[in-house]
Amino acid sequence: MVEKVETHPDFAAEQEHLAAIVREMRQIMTDLYADIDDHFQRSQKSLLVKDEISAYVHTLLRGDNARRIQDIESASPNPYFGRVDFREDGTEEPDGFESFYIGRYKVARLQIQSSKDILVFDWRDPVSTIFYECYGGRASYEVLGRYHYSGDVRLKRQYKIENSILKAIVDNYVMDQVLSRQQQALLADPLLSERLRQGAADKLRDIVTSIQAEQNKIIREPLNQVTVIQGVAGSGKSTVGLHRLSYLLYNEKLDPKKLVVIAPNRIFLDYISELLPEIDAADVRQMVWDDVAFMILGRQCKILDDHRLDLILAGIDKDRIRLLEDTAHLKGSLDFIKILETYIERKVQKFCLKLADIRLFDGKLAISSQDQMDKFMEDVQSPYNERLEILSRYIRFRVTNYVEILEARQVKGAVAEEEVKRCRQEADRFFKSHFKSWNSLDLLTAYRELFAEKTVFKPVKDKQYDLESIRSHSLTVLDAGQIERDDLAPLAYLSQLLDGWSHITKFDHIVVDEAQDLNPLEFAILKRLSANGSFTIMGDLSQGIHSYRSISSWNVILKEVFADARAVYREILYSYRSAREIIDVFNRVMPQGHSRAIPVYEIGRKPTAEKIITPQQGVNRLVHILQTFLERGAKSIGIITKLEQDAKELYERLSQAAASENLDFSLHLVSGQGATYQGGISVLPVSWAKGLEFDGVIIANASASEFTADPVDARLLYVALSRAMHQLHIMYHGKLTPLLTKK
Numbered sequence: 001m002v003e004k005v006e007t008h009p010d011f012a013a014e015q016e017h018l019a020a021i022v023r024e025m026r027q028i029m030t031d032l033y034a035d036i037d038d039h040f041q042r043s044q045k046s047l048l049v050k051d052e053i054s055a056y057v058h059t060l061l062r063g064d065n066a067r068r069i070q071d072i073e074s075a076s077p078n079p080y081f082g083r084v085d086f087r088e089d090g091t092e093e094p095d096g097f098e099s100f101y102i103g104r105y106k107v108a109r110l111q112i113q114s115s116k117d118i119l120v121f122d123w124r125d126p127v128s129t130i131f132y133e134c135y136g137g138r139a140s141y142e143v144l145g146r147y148h149y150s151g152d153v154r155l156k157r158q159y160k161i162e163n164s165i166l167k168a169i170v171d172n173y174v175m176d177q178v179l180s181r182q183q184q185a186l187l188a189d190p191l192l193s194e195r196l197r198q199g200a201a202d203k204l205r206d207i208v209t210s211i212q213a214e215q216n217k218i219i220r221e222p223l224n225q226v227t228v229i230q231g232v233a234g235s236g237k238s239t240v241g242l243h244r245l246s247y248l249l250y251n252e253k254l255d256p257k258k259l260v261v262i263a264p265n266r267i268f269l270d271y272i273s274e275l276l277p278e279i280d281a282a283d284v285r286q287m288v289w290d291d292v293a294f295m296i297l298g299r300q301c302k303i304l305d306d307h308r309l310d311l312i313l314a315g316i317d318k319d320r321i322r323l324l325e326d327t328a329h330l331k332g333s334l335d336f337i338k339i340l341e342t343y344i345e346r347k348v349q350k351f352c353l354k355l356a357d358i359r360l361f362d363g364k365l366a367i368s369s370q371d372q373m374d375k376f377m378e379d380v381q382s383p384y385n386e387r388l389e390i391l392s393r394y395i396r397f398r399v400t401n402y403v404e405i406l407e408a409r410q411v412k413g414a415v416a417e418e419e420v421k422r423c424r425q426e427a428d429r430f431f432k433s434h435f436k437s438w439n440s441l442d443l444l445t446a447y448r449e450l451f452a453e454k455t456v457f458k459p460v461k462d463k464q465y466d467l468e469s470i471r472s473h474s475l476t477v478l479d480a481g482q483i484e485r486d487d488l489a490p491l492a493y494l495s496q497l498l499d500g501w502s503h504i505t506k507f508d509h510i511v512v513d514e515a516q517d518l519n520p521l522e523f524a525i526l527k528r529l530s531a532n533g534s535f536t537i538m539g540d541l542s543q544g545i546h547s548y549r550s551i552s553s554w555n556v557i558l559k560e561v562f563a564d565a566r567a568v569y570r571e572i573l574y575s576y577r578s579a580r581e582i583i584d585v586f587n588r589v590m591p592q593g594h595s596r597a598i599p600v601y602e603i604g605r606k607p608t609a610e611k612i613i614t615p616q617q618g619v620n621r622l623v624h625i626l627q628t629f630l631e632r633g634a635k636s637i638g639i640i641t642k643l644e645q646d647a648k649e650l651y652e653r654l655s656q657a658a659a660s661e662n663l664d665f666s667l668h669l670v671s672g673q674g675a676t677y678q679g680g681i682s683v684l685p686v687s688w689a690k691g692l693e694f695d696g697v698i699i700a701n702a703s704a705s706e707f708t709a710d711p712v713d714a715r716l717l718y719v720a721l722s723r724a725m726h727q728l729h730i731m732y733h734g735k736l737t738p739l740l741t742k743k
């Protein structure tokens with residue numbers, strides 16, 4: 001329980017401190033407004049004497065002040081949420097503890113002469129680490145990665161302040177009450193547990209008041225490295241990744257337009273969209289993988305919606321499934337780079353073989369095929385079409401230059417006008433005819449041609465692919481004017497080999513969420529989009545539901561794609577989303593060999609399972625369970641099916657039942673390319689539920705035939721169950737899945 005504030009021994013002192021801070025904040029705002037006026041007057045004066053530089057500086061300073069005013073106004077209702085009393089090692093006086101207050105925004109006096117002038121530190125300031133990471137009475141923090149400070153912590157205190165009124169004080173850590181284990185500390189943190197019991201919101205929320213030590217470490221990892229986070233369901237990966245962006249923006253002063261979050265689908269982007277402005281990262285770019293590919297290709301492409309996941313999960317057409325999996329695997333592998341490069345090499349060879357000596361103007365100008373080839377091969381790193389252009393410009397230059405020299409000599413009377421005219425005409429004829437077959441390679445034509453050429457697949461001929469079928473499948477799709485999702489990465493890569501990516505501004509930091517669903521080739525492309533090899537890659541291998549394209553181990557990414565980069569790998573096992581009772585269930589389903597999630601709060605209500613006899617009875621029971629969940633206070637409920645088609649059918653039946661019983665349910669179907677998430681009650685397949693969370697989850701059918709003991713089914717069920725925060729009900733027909741009955 002959160003301690004009643006009035007009974008806290010320091011209540012009066014803390015209340016007085018808060019009142020003093022609020023008074024100071026008002027004064028700082030007044031000072032800032034006066035300073036803005038002052039800078040305005042000065043910039044006007046500078047303009048009068050045409051001192052534009054000084055006018056510009058005053059305008060910048062006014063802008064800075066305006067931002068500070070905005071921050072203080074935002075901070076006013078809740079100026080800080082934490083305090084930590086710290087004594088740096090080497091401080092002489094035994095009682096030399098300094099109190100640091102931590103809030104969402106920095107509150108500082110106009111002139112900062114010492115740390116005393118900073119009334120509240122921003123949560124992203126280096127010193128705030130001691131608040132987030134003090135255990136066992138010690139803490140340390142770093143400034144600019146160079147200066148290291150460590151010392152003793154006497155007190156870590158949390159506050160609940162609303163409308164500038166102190167509502168609660170919680171002392172997480174007092175010198176003589178050291179909690180030895182992190183889980184004990186988490187379970188004993190009443191504000192954290194209160195927050196987690198509040199339930200799901202429609203959108204992802206910020207956690208600045210309750211960032212945990214292991215999360216804080218990730219948020220503050222250095223910029224120029226690849227940080228890979230493997231975290232169990234609900235461990236805060238998405239949340240932490242976005243807070244890291246905010247941290248990097250604040251401390252590294254990056255341009256938000258050069259930071260990007262890559263998320264699994266648009267629903268998820270919508271889900272995180274409100275969090276970004278809250279943590280000062282509104283202008284960070286948000287993309288799904290398709291957008292990245294479209295950005296590279298410079299155009300949108302319609303992707304064939306073949307309901308592949310449903311087809312594969314239904315598991316009926318085995319041959320087709322094998323073909324689709326094989327195709328996806330090959331097109332997502334680093335081997336495909338070799339295929340693309342082989343294709344381009346062949347093109348280069350063919351082109352060079354066709355080069356012939358050029359002899360013009362009675363042999364007075366000769367450009368040998370070797371000379372042309374040398375020019376074409378001068379920079380083998382340059383894109384094919386660019387090299388073609390360079391060679392063409394070179395030949396044009398040599399011919400034009402010859403004619404121009406002749407013209408200059410004609411002026412001096414050294415050459416006859418007739419001769420110049422003849423050469424000019426010969427040059428024109430040459431230009432018209434010579435480059436006729438020198439067309440630059442069109443991306444889609446080249447991509448199609450690649451599948452028609454058996455020999456370019458030589459680099460993978462010893463691997464287990466059915467290359468004939470893959471090639472013929474790809475040709476059928478491309479000849480029908482279509483593109484599959486698997487084609488986007490190869491096309492993007494090929495576009496670099498053909499035309500280069502000079503139209504693209506590289507990113508200063510890339511956050512990849514649900515990273516287990518991207519394939520190695522997609523990562524290789526992202527690497528080429530990064531200015532400095534700076535990544536935060538977050539995912540959970542247990543949630544890799546697109547098994548045909550997901551990665552199976554982080555090592556593939558670390559050793560094959562980012563082998564030359566500085567990389568850090570971290571695991572998070574604490575799960576903040578679901579109550580202990582729910583975690584106990586999804587831990588049982590977790591695929592073999594993966595670390596189990598550790599809970600941090602419980603609610604005292606176990607999940608339930610129920611056998612359904614007929615479809616109609618199932619719908620009636622569903623309505624009943626929904627009502628129960630709502631009565632218990634659930635604001636968001638997810639009814640999760642295995643396949644997308646099942647979700648559509650269930651939604652229809654449920655809508656009819658709700659209408660016939662006059663039930664006031666806000667029921668939404670989340671499905672299809674344009675799916676959106678609106679909160680309330682959602683009926684959705686697991687694939688769309690990824691990344692989301694609900695107060696209550698109902699699994700529509702966890703029967704043994706639906707979720708077999710197969711690892712893919714285990715991952716799907718794991719994702720579905722772990723969307724639940726507080727309430728979980730599992731329905732099944734026939735026999736319950738062995739995944740839930742196993743010991």
Ligand SMILES: Nc1ncnc2c1ncn2[C@@H]1O[C@H](COP(=O)(O)OP(=O)(O)OP(=O)(O)O)[C@@H](O)[C@H]1O
Pocket residue numbers: 192195196205206207210211212215231232233234235236237238239240540543576577690691692693722
């Ligand atoms: N330190 C924290 N304090 C309070 N809430 C937290 C904390 N960390 C995470 N949470 C909450 O836990 C829930 C899960 O977070 P998030 O969705 O970021 O996890 P995830 O690891 O990305 O999950 P998944 O992989 O299962 O989709 C969210 O409601 C988030 O607000």
